[in-house]
Amino acid sequence: MAPPHFLLVTFPAQGHVNPSLRFARRLIKTTGAHVTFVTCLSFFHRSMIPNHNKVDNLSFLTFSDGFDDGGISTSDDSQKRSVNLTVNGDKALSDFIEANRNGDSPVTCLIYTILLNWAPKVARRYQLPCALLWIQPALVFDIYYNHFMGNKSAFELPNLSSLEIRDLPSFLTPSNTNKAAYGSFQEMMESLKEETNPKILINTFDSLEPEALTAYPNIEMVAVGPLLPTEVFSGSTTKSVKDQSSSSYTLWLDSKTESSVIYVSFGTMVELSKKQIEELARALIEGKRPFLWVITDKPNRETKAEGEDEIEVEKIAGFRDELEEVGMLVSWCSQIEVLRHRSVGCFVTHCGWNSTLESLVLGVPVVAFPMWSDQPTNAKLLEESWMTGVRVRENSEGLVERGEIKRCLEAVMKEKSVELRENAEKWKRLATEAGGEGGSSDKNMEAFVEEICGNSVVQKLSCVK
Numbered sequence: 001m002a003p004p005h006f007l008l009v010t011f012p013a014q015g016h017v018n019p020s021l022r023f024a025r026r027l028i029k030t031t032g033a034h035v036t037f038v039t040c041l042s043f044f045h046r047s048m049i050p051n052h053n054k055v056d057n058l059s060f061l062t063f064s065d066g067f068d069d070g071g072i073s074t075s076d077d078s079q080k081r082s083v084n085l086t087v088n089g090d091k092a093l094s095d096f097i098e099a100n101r102n103g104d105s106p107v108t109c110l111i112y113t114i115l116l117n118w119a120p121k122v123a124r125r126y127q128l129p130c131a132l133l134w135i136q137p138a139l140v141f142d143i144y145y146n147h148f149m150g151n152k153s154a155f156e157l158p159n160l161s162s163l164e165i166r167d168l169p170s171f172l173t174p175s176n177t178n179k180a181a182y183g184s185f186q187e188m189m190e191s192l193k194e195e196t197n198p199k200i201l202i203n204t205f206d207s208l209e210p211e212a213l214t215a216y217p218n219i220e221m222v223a224v225g226p227l228l229p230t231e232v233f234s235g236s237t238t239k240s241v242k243d244q245s246s247s248s249y250t251l252w253l254d255s256k257t258e259s260s261v262i263y264v265s266f267g268t269m270v271e272l273s274k275k276q277i278e279e280l281a282r283a284l285i286e287g288k289r290p291f292l293w294v295i296t297d298k299p300n301r302e303t304k305a306e307g308e309d310e311i312e313v314e315k316i317a318g319f320r321d322e323l324e325e326v327g328m329l330v331s332w333c334s335q336i337e338v339l340r341h342r343s344v345g346c347f348v349t350h351c352g353w354n355s356t357l358e359s360l361v362l363g364v365p366v367v368a369f370p371m372w373s374d375q376p377t378n379a380k381l382l383e384e385s386w387m388t389g390v391r392v393r394e395n396s397e398g399l400v401e402r403g404e405i406k407r408c409l410e411a412v413m414k415e416k417s418v419e420l421r422e423n424a425e426k427w428k429r430l431a432t433e434a435g436g437e438g439g440s441s442d443k444n445m446e447a448f449v450e451e452i453c454g455n456s457v458v459q460k461l462s463c464v465k
Contacts, residue, residue: 003057004108004453005034005100008133009093011115012043012065012085014268015354019135019203019227020113021049026224028057030442031449034105038093040065040085063092082180086118093122109452111201117187129452131199132192136353136374138202138212138221139381140169145216147172148189157211160385167380170372181373192219201448203227203353205434205441208360208386208427222444226357226435232336233361233436249292250337252328259345259417262291262327262409263338263364266350270371271296275399277315280348281323283405289413291327292338339364346412351378361435363428365389365420367408369400388424390416 006027010020017039024035034057039049041062049060066084067077097107110130112119123130134141139157156162165173171181192198203225206213213221226232253261262284266272272280277295284291296312313331316323323329335355338344339362349355351370356378359366366389368379382389390408392400412420434440 002105003032003034004449005036005105006109006111007036007038007093007096007107008111009038009089009116009119010113010133012040015352016113016115016135017043017049018354019225020133022227022229023111023133023201023203023224024058025055025230026227026442027445027449028055030445033057033108033449034059036061036096036107038062038089038096040089041068042070046070061092061096063088085116089116090118090122093119094125097122097126097128114188115181115184117184117191120191129199131201131448132188134200134202135227136203137356137378137381138204138209138215138223140374140377141200141202141221142212142215143169143172143377144185145189145192145219148186149193157215160380163377163380167376169374169377199448203357205431205439206444207430207434207440222448223434224441224445224448226361226431226441228354228357228361228435229336232358233432249328249330249333250341253292253338253341253343256290256343258342259421260290261341261343262287262289262346262348262413263344264291264348265294265333265335265355266369266371267352267355268296269352270350271312272315273399274315277312278319279400279402280405281316281319283402283409285319285322285326286402287406287409288326289409292333292344293323293327293329294331294333295329296331336362345417346409348409351375351382353378356382357431360386360388360424360427361431363421363424365412365417365424367392367405367412386423386427388420388427390420 008020008024010016021037024037027033028035036059037049038061041064043049044060044062045068064084065081065088067081072078072081093110100106107126107128110119110123110128111133112130113133113135120130120132142157143163170176171178171185176182192200197220199220199222201222201224202213204213204223205225206223209223213223264280264284284293295316313329316329320329335358339347339358344364346367347355347359347364348367348369349359351366351368353374359382366382368382368389368391370376370379370391379389379391383391390411392404392408394400
């Protein structure tokens with residue numbers, strides 16, 4: 001019997017591709033399914049995706065976004081790319097489904113990530129079951145769904161205070177200028193409303209968001225996370241070539257005492273303003289605690305603010321020597337390796353969902369420093385619901401001043417360190433149970449495949465895995 005064949009299409013950004021690839025691998029390992037992973041050619045070439053080519057039952061399909069060699073630098077380029085993603089992506093999926101329709105492995109189900117509203121239309125055209133792989137927390141999905149279903153009032157859950165404007169996903173706030181993103185989420189939610197039994201696969205786990213996962217009885221929300229590298233759960237570390245060539249920071253960490261280091265990283269998509277970098281730098285210098293700061297030496301053309309011509313590493317040129325007297329600056333590091341290190345006591349994070357999950361799974365308290373998209377809501381959860389961190393507060397101009405940063409660092413590293421670390425350890429245990437082999441997320445995934453393919457198919461597959 002041929003295994004079920006899932007067509008998984010993901011938006012071409014690292015924060016989307018990473019959890020999607022991990023979902024694919026978990027789906028294969030748990031159910032024996034075959035997965036064809038789909039994204040655009042330009043991202044495939046510049047990412048780590050080719051390293052997954054040796055995984056059994058995992059294959060790849062790429063299509064052109066019109067910028068196969070990169071080079072997206074203007075808003076017009078981004079708009080052209082968006083059109084190409086829709087047109088070329090639709091054709092690639094349609095051609096693939098047609099070509100395999102009468103073969104040995106026809107497509108069983110289509111799974112898509114956010115910002116790809118054309119993908120479920122292809123599934124409906126071919127009468128295929130489909131599911132949305134939601135790569136943000138369940139609460140963020142609930143907020144969007146609540147908003148676009150006509151209820152503009154605050155969304156509330158037990159054990160969580162009312163959401164203020166500063167807690168909402170940035171695309172739903174009055175100050176939002178990204179109309180394209182707002183429109184994309186609106187279209188997605190309205191499309192789900194048209195489905196008789198919409199299925200949402202969410203990168204979370206049952207015990208982390210029990211209320212949010214059951215907020216809407218008419219929507220089947222399935223926790224399949226945390227979608228993190230397998231070594232996070234096994235405790236082993238798989239070193240890449242890049243890790244081996246960057247061992248200086250691990251030696252530096254080895255020289256520090258337990259829980260004494262502040263790790264600072266804002267991910268790959270966030271670029272801080274020069275003023276904000278200066279405030280953060282001064283807070284770290286004046287705090288005199290050892291820190292490891294990942295500060296990029298490459299321009300991020302897609303998120304660069306108007307008038308911000310300097311790359312981040314250039315913005316600290318005036319006080320780099322002072323910084324390096326206290327801590328260490330790197331342009332890249334293995335975040336999992338760092339967060340797992342015994343000397344790390346605090347994670348200053350932008351609260352991207354992947355980083356948030358890593359902090360929970362590895363039991364590291366945080367200073368929540370959200371910037372945009374789902375990050376403000378994630379910060380709210382970290383501080384109030386899971387109680388593993390302290391969130392910074394911006395001034396009237398949206399700047400987080402050095403005094404506020406120092407206040408939060410002292411709270412995490414000293415004043416509230418015992419409480420926060422105990423909570424972090426609790427979530428570490430629960431996340432490991434859920435995400436480990438045979439955990440709740442594996443069982444949820446098996447149930448999802450059973451519903452799509454039938455119980456007999458899954459039972460036969462489990463016998464030959």
